[in-house]
Amino acid sequence: MTKEECFYLGRIVGKFSFKGEVLIKLDTDEPETYTEMESVFVEYNENLVPFFIERSYLHKSTLLRAKFEDIDTEEDAEDMVGADLYLPLNLLPELPEDKFYFHEIIGFDVLDEDHGNIGKIVSINDSTAQALFEINKDGKQVLIPMNDEFIQKVDKKNRQIRVVTPEGLIDLYLG
Structure with missing residues (x-):
């Protein structure tokens, strides 16, 4: 094991x-x-x-x-x-469709309401006060707080997470 x-x-x-x-x-x-x-x-x-x-x-x-x-x-x-x-x-307990374990969502696409596909989740940073999605977009790192207010939908079947981010957040990383 x-x-x-x-x-x-x-x-x-x-x-x-x-x-x-x-x-x-x-x-x-x-x-x-x-x-x-x-x-x-x-x-x-x-x-x-x-x-x-x-x-x-x-x-x-x-x-x-x-x-x-x-x-x-x-x-x-x-x-x-x-x-x-x-x-x-x-042995992990089954979670409802809108909940996830961190390891499950590695590789999921993150779709933002305004910016479309902003990349794939490469890891979760949970060493900060608030856990962050670490996303790779064409070699650039994008960090999005894992905040219930930002997460619209978790689509496990299609391996996607839909988010609505505060104005300017994505632009900080992708300019």
Whole structure:
């Protein structure tokens, strides 16, 4: 299993008990969706290693407290702190037609109401306060905030996102 075949689930942020339990910060708005997992992939030395889960439940509503098979001591758990967790893409919950996962829309065309096709999405920049579509238009980079007010329609079938951008935004990039 490679990272390309998986989605990022979260990170082990701490150990919980002397019996090898860990606390996981899930990268989701719905952590309760992931309390019944049988296994996860843990990133070790740039490899994804499968770990089976004996039990897990929400701890203080946002962290997942988990006990992995064969992780039975505080020292074993300490070795896992900081590790990223992944699940296969086929385990992502199905989203409504107008919602999307970031990885799904890479390669989609972005169509602006005034400017027409402004290029293909090459990546999503979510390191800023507001996530941005990173679009390539004939070698030029165009950045558009992923704002619900700008996104008119997500057409997964035709691999297009229709947007209405503020006046002047596209001109900043394409002149």
